[in-house]
Amino acid sequence: MRFRTVPSGAADPLRVVIVGAGGMGRAWLATVADSPDTTLTGIADLDVALARRAADAAGLPDLPVGTDAVALARQTGAQAMINVTVPEAHHPVTTAALFAGLPVLGEKPAAENVSRALSLAAAAEVTGELFMVSQSRRWNPQLARLREMVARLGRIGTVSTSFFRSERFGGFRERMAYPLLVDMAIHAFDSARFLLGAEPVTAYCQSYNPPWSWYAGDANATVVFEMDGGTRYVYDGSWCSPGAPTSWNGAWRVSGEMGTASWDGDHDPILDAEGQTGQPTGPPYSGIAGALQVFVRALRTGEPPSGEVHENVMSLAMVESAVRSAASGRLERVDDVLRQAHAQALRDETRAEVRDALAGWSSARDALTGVSRSRSAGTGRR
Template identity: 60%
Template sequence: MTLRVVQVGAGGMGRAWLGTVAADPDVELVGIVDLDLDAARAGAAHAGDPTIPVGTDLTALAAETGAEAVLDITVPAAHHPVTLEALRAGLPVLGEKPAAQTVAEALSLAAAAEATGKLFMVSQSRRYNDQLVAFRQHVRGLGAVGGLSTRFAKAPHFGGFREEMDDVLLLDMAIHAFDSARYVLERDPVSVYCESWNPSWSWYRGDAAAAAVFTFEDDVRYVYDGSWCAPGAETSWNGDWRASGAAGTALWDGDHDPWSDLDGVPGTPPVARSVGDAIAGALASFVHAVRSGGVPDGEVHGNVMSLTMVDAAIASARAGRRIVIDEVLEQAHAAALEAERDESIRARLAAWGSVRGALTAGSADVATAAGSPDVAALG
């Protein structure tokens, strides 16, 4: 059976999703919601069926069309209200990254997923890359891992809102590398020291370059060195990766198959199953999770930490000091409690002990409820 979905958002990224949905035989687009009805109608035409119902009210259109799930492809500022409306309507949600505009809002949505018992998955689309999966397999073969690094250097001229953003690199791009680092290391961050700056030739208003050193669990270090105004000899959009362990080194240039050198002997890890490609892979994972009751990579409890890494790095750059991740989580938790007006969601938030523990337990609880064997893949 196809999964009947309503998509919210028919802008630039929305059109990319509409094309992906149209190409997936396991998904049926039954409605498009947008505040601009002309954009929604254009989106329906782009999806190949101008007769697809459109509207400005998500709850009403979902009820009218018999939708079973929602795709939230809106701007980050709208992620919290749109996802919350869908969860309250009893519909699972697949949303574009980030989970929300702030860590506090992301925690609110994690609590809302608990309160409603509905899946909220964040499409961290760069995780859906078989080369990244293979790189993690190589890293697993290194024995005790001491360090991981990413070098990212691109020079895109976007125009528009990105060139006017504060902390543009950290906010809009670094989350992909940070999230991938969590995936590869299979650990979570403990602290970060970060500096950001804007080179004199930059065409961005906000800082377009940053360097960060994260301490992860087990005293592993992750180093990020990135720039969005680095013309010449550019890296892959996925970055250039190196991992060092007791038995050797693993490398991935972001565009080709990774490899590892185990003290002069090529590493040959087992081949992992394909995870699909980019947003198509995320969509397929979401559909499978909704139908099977399994837990997808990107379930909100596991995804919040990637957004927290971004906030912590920005806080470090502004304060000029090392930032402890748990401090950021606890401050966001307090802000979420203060802002929350839904009693069921507030009760969930209030019941949490440490936020880190609640996020870990929340992921495990979702997996247990679903009877899923894949809890180790969460995050």
């Protein structure tokens, strides 16, 4: 998607406001404050005292705080917003920012469901502002090296991720119906799309809760996705599996025509393929600092970044397809999930111009993969 560029440089760093002062908001606060590419202008949270405490804890007692992120951005001259609120607030906060002329870098997931995420993709089209989702694993240099190895394996048969940990979070995760699928698996699903450069076609999932689980919902899930091109992606995970924990990134195996690549999630990946030697280089950045660097560079150059909302939504569609299959017990088609989410987005949309943009899409899949947008290029506000 074409979007408005925002020039910045060493002498003129991008002025950024953060919204959301919870656990992850504090991590972003430290990252933005440390980056030579950005100047932090303020932090907003519905709980303004929490925002104040977060700023104080970061050694920034004079940092402006507020409850309304757009108002704070205006008061402090911010040029962009980082949205680190809870998933339910992603849609209203990001929509308000885009319509106020602010590009947004948002924490995953894009929104609380695919329908709301489609609305955000349409809002980005209408406003011509960049909305990039920070899916932090995308910026892991080891994953990038694994991706380069995968490109040397010829056709790919199966990709698998094992994720087995024993986590006692307390709070909302222990009350969710599908905590592993909804709160965690999106990282792996997004990484699988990134590794393969392929999109999901179907999902079959069995999710369940072992008898010793301390979660109310299903802490275990096994999902098989068919990706376009025929590769199968298998995700096998648990959040209540005592002993021998895998990495937070999961343990990966990619089986291809010419060999196998594997990654334990914490160390350099290993390539076992005839005639292939040498370790690929990978990008020079990682984690949320990497996402911030990529966001600033995209605003300078106008090059769509990895994680641009249209490109990101399919990872959320994988989560919803897996949950739907877990509930129905059947194989689910991702296009059915997208079609229903598109219809829901049209029903729920309150902004006429966003509804018009959604109505102009031939299908959600076409819009997300660029087909509709290339047909209607030039219809954005800017």
